[in-house]
Amino acid sequence: MTAEIVTAAVLVIGDEILSGRTKDKNIGYIADYMTALGIDLKEVRVVSDDESAIVSALNALRGAYDYVFTTGGIGPTHDDITADCIAKAFGVELEFHPEAIAIMKERIAKIGGELNEARMRMTRIPKGGTLVHNKVSGAPGFWIGNVITMAGIPAVMQAMLDEVAPKLKTGVKMLSESIRADAREGDVGTELGLIAKAHPDAIIGSYPFMDEKGGPNTNIVVRSRDPQRLGEVKAAVEAMLTRVRAQLAAG
Structure with a gap:
């Protein structure tokens, strides 16, 4: 683990997500994993x-973050064009990969x-x-530059993420503490x-x-990479x- 901050983005590809026919289950999983x-x-x-x-979004994201994870569009149908688009974004040819063919x-x-x-x-890889x-199902994803291309099917995507995780550079982990306010969000916002x-x-x-009493309440979550600072802010x-609860009780 390095002292630097390592960043990532996710590019979800597919008409079926935007139309609502398929409900995305990958974003939250990747967020937790990262x-x-x-x-x-x-x-x-x-x-x-x-x-x-796809090409425009990919080029913007891969230039801004350490990693870009794409999901979707690497299946066998005519509208599975992710591999084509990534090859175009990198300015390289799309080739039938011998190992991918052997796997299939x-x-x-x-x-x-x-x-x-x-x-x-x-089996086509940039x-x-x-x-x-x-x-899970054999057909591979691929990794080129800082772009990691994975399937959209959640179980397959998760297996692919497990494959690449040991090879990713990581930064200092974000620590967090959760505090129950026992007050409304509007009472503590300022x-x-x-x-x-x-x-x-x-x-x-x-x-x-x-x-549990059916009343409005608030959880406050404090995050920091510095354990000492996390403790200071939690105490604050x-x-x-x-103070706020005392004021509310006093009416």
């Missing part, structure tokens, strides 16, 4: 199966079928890319803003919820909450 690794997920974009949209042949030998034109589409193995201003290197979030929030 946090656990010590990588800051900074941006998520969702684009249609449109070449110019082995898979088909086990489950039946033929390595037809549609399935061969899934020149210079390396395979991301898929222990005070939280003052604490945040006094501690710009920490992140403070407030999340309203209905508690707890002291503020004590």
Whole structure:
């Protein structure tokens, strides 16, 4: 683990996501996974199966962050154009990868079928890319530059993420503490803003919820990479909450 901050973005590709036919289950999973690794997920974009949209988004993201994870569009159908678009973004040829072909042949030998034109589409990899193995269904993803291309099917995407995780550079992990306010978000918002201003290197979030008594309540989450600063800000929030609750009780 390095002392630097490592950043990432996710590019979700597919008309089915934007139309609502498929509900994305990958963004939250990747976000949790990145946090656990010590990588800051900074941006998520969702684009249609449109070449110019994919290439434009990919070039913007790969220039801004350490890693870009793409999901979707690497299947056997005509609208699975992610590999084509990534090759175009990098200015390289799309090639049939010998190892990918061998993987698909082995898979088909086990489950039946033929390595037809549609399935061969899934063996095309941008020149210079390396395979991301898929222990679930065989057809691999790939990694080129700082772009890691994975399937959209959640179980397959998760398996691919497990494959690449040990190879990712990671930064200092973000630590967090959660504090139950026992007050409404509106009662503490101004005070939280003052604490945040006094501690710009920490992140403070407030999340309203209905508690076990059916009343409005708030969870306050403090985040920092520095354990000492995290403790200082948590103490400041707890002291503020004590004051606010006393004021509310006094009417």
